[in-house]
Amino acid sequence: MPKANAFYAQSGGVTAVINATACGVLETARRHKDVIGKVYAGRNGILGALNEELIDTSKESAKAVAALRQTPSGAFGSCRYKLKSLEENEREYHRLLDVFKAHNIRYFFYNGGGDSQDTANKVSQLGASLGYELTCIGVPKTVDNDLPFTDCCPGFGSVAKYVAVSTREAALDVASMCETSTKIFVLEVMGRHAGWIAAAGALAQREAGDAPHIILLPEVPFKKTQFLARVKKTVQEKGYCVIVASEGAQYKDGTFLADAGSTDAFGHKQLGGVAPVLAEMIKAKHGYKYHWAVADYLQRAARHIASATDVEQAYALGRAAVELAVAGRNAVMPTIVRTSDAPYRWKIGEAKLSRVANVERKMPKTFISSDGFGITAAARRYLQPLIKGEDYPTYKDGLPQYVTLKNQLVAKKLPEKW
């Protein structure tokens, strides 16, 4: 009987380091050739399994696989596709197992956020109930940092570093210009439901009173009057005001600021996110000249300024996923366990998929300053180590050398229609 193969898929929004996890999975699997045959990667994530579009990663050179560590985004393609519950769509789960069977896949590594961990768990259960031996390991990934049981999520540390560095740099710019020109700078960052990313902006501060002067988190209901008063006070004291706003900043009733201005009284759609809304709000009240930036994909793709800690953890979790599988563990997710804040120390732990699935971790209240516009010392202690260290990609002619894989598909064995 040929050796069992593995299936690896990337899921959901990609990050600066999800390929570092892929690198960890592939390199470790190659070191366990006695147990694991080929590693197939799903073309565009789990869709690759459903469509039987399996990328044969054995065709990639060791050098190409190693280069994944420094390449952002999903090298095999990702997808936003959530499998429904077993009850609602058993057919999809059966198809998945049919494809696995056809290619002798006995290991399933699913690299994603909460939904993906849930899917991996369900596939594991179904395999067991049907008597198909299958090892399912979830591998955490999300810039949102909202998975439970792990101290942090790969991808987050690098976004946090990007936001902290960019905020520090832009703040110097505004400080230079404020005497005669721009007095307000608003940076909009990701985080629809949790403020982890916006909170990381605070790391730009060297001491109390430094920029960013205001951080807007989804966890804290937006109060316009208080906000505008704080802006004015800051400009009066410092000459300028830097604001980091989460895209999920919202009013008490749950309305997003970004949506608040999206249709006017005549039903005309207005463009733009939370940054321009805030900038105009300030201008209307105080008349200050403003600039705003929306980082969007730049922040989560910014491998050029990735956190070395994040890259290392992303790789380590990929490696641990394979090692757990080889050791016979099933339906688990390797995690980051923090053992010390300063000096920062961490190790790999594990959590049961059944417990991880669909649990969202918000910022604890103890991380938010009493005025709601900043973070506490506890938050700083938590966040600071995650952005530590630089891990620069190699450059050629002034540009980072990101690898493009061959991504050769395996011949299909099943009918196209299912």
Added chain:
Amino acid sequence: MPKANAFYAQSGGVTAVINATACGVLETARRHKDVIGKVYAGRNGILGALNEELIDTSKESAKAVAALRQTPSGAFGSCRYKLKSLEENEREYHRLLDVFKAHNIRYFFYNGGGDSQDTANKVSQLGASLGYELTCIGVPKTVDNDLPFTDCCPGFGSVAKYVAVSTREAALDVASMCETSTKIFVLEVMGRHAGWIAAAGALAQREAGDAPHIILLPEVPFKKTQFLARVKKTVQEKGYCVIVASEGAQYKDGTFLADAGSTDAFGHKQLGGVAPVLAEMIKAKHGYKYHWAVADYLQRAARHIASATDVEQAYALGRAAVELAVAGRNAVMPTIVRTSDAPYRWKIGEAKLSRVANVERKMPKTFISSDGFGITAAARRYLQPLIKGEDYPTYKDGLPQYVTLKNQLVAKKLPEKW
């Protein structure tokens, strides 16, 4: 008689490397103590001279001055303040000379764009006509890259690198997501009048057909139908489409796209720049899911990803400015002279301020591809060397260590009122 002092001022929009020029000026002046006494820096640029707010740079340690080389934005403050013509406001020019006389300032280094070169020139003329011996040297700076006689302008290479790197990274992100989610990504960059910065996005391409697929330059009148057709074709062929748009992208009649949507039929102001306008335009026609980013200050402050070539040239121009002054030259600006494309070689030249003043250099037509959506091989040959090399700042705890100067003011000698 005490040695003559110097005055240095930063002007207009700051850059990632204007402080590297300041570093070149200060370090070189310190090596010429036999000729130049103290270097005073204007607090908030030329306003510092008008208000007699002179920063005594001799109070800064050699280490702090050296750290300017790796610190973005204007360490002494800048301003948007254009002196009027001599005829319109002779009073200001006289005040400038009064302050210079009071502090025995005989060297004036003005670090800025076209307007600043013009001012430096006028001050030089007035000094001569009044018999006050004053050496005026312009030092080029502008991310817009629009000064004549110099091959490029310090600040531009680093923005170009930021845009090229960010475009390459974000393009990988969209490529990963496009199967089930985002198909369009629009990055808005600076350049109100010239497309140099947007053009640099093309450096992200490794081969023809790579992202960015469309570049929108202010030099090319925007044609909606052609644009939307190209977007559709690109998505059909590649699965996604990446667009780099200059903030100055405009219709044939000169209307900026960013303003086009700024008021609706009812006079309601709409928010946002060119990126959201384009994204919505595409969505309305083709229904593609989009993401957009506006880099704004992040791009010109991004010292963390500065071009080593740019940093070196910025420093060299600061050094050359002082050396020209010491050599007895007057009313000139040091320039970058390119002597070879590949291998890239350059040297310092000089241009007369009277010829530089108020001349704007646009992208030549030979740099724009025939379809208007990209750049030519000639443009690539010009741009490529400018982003070459990395010059990372030092980091501590995951963040770049940018210096904050003491900025001690010299005691005033003149009445506050003038």
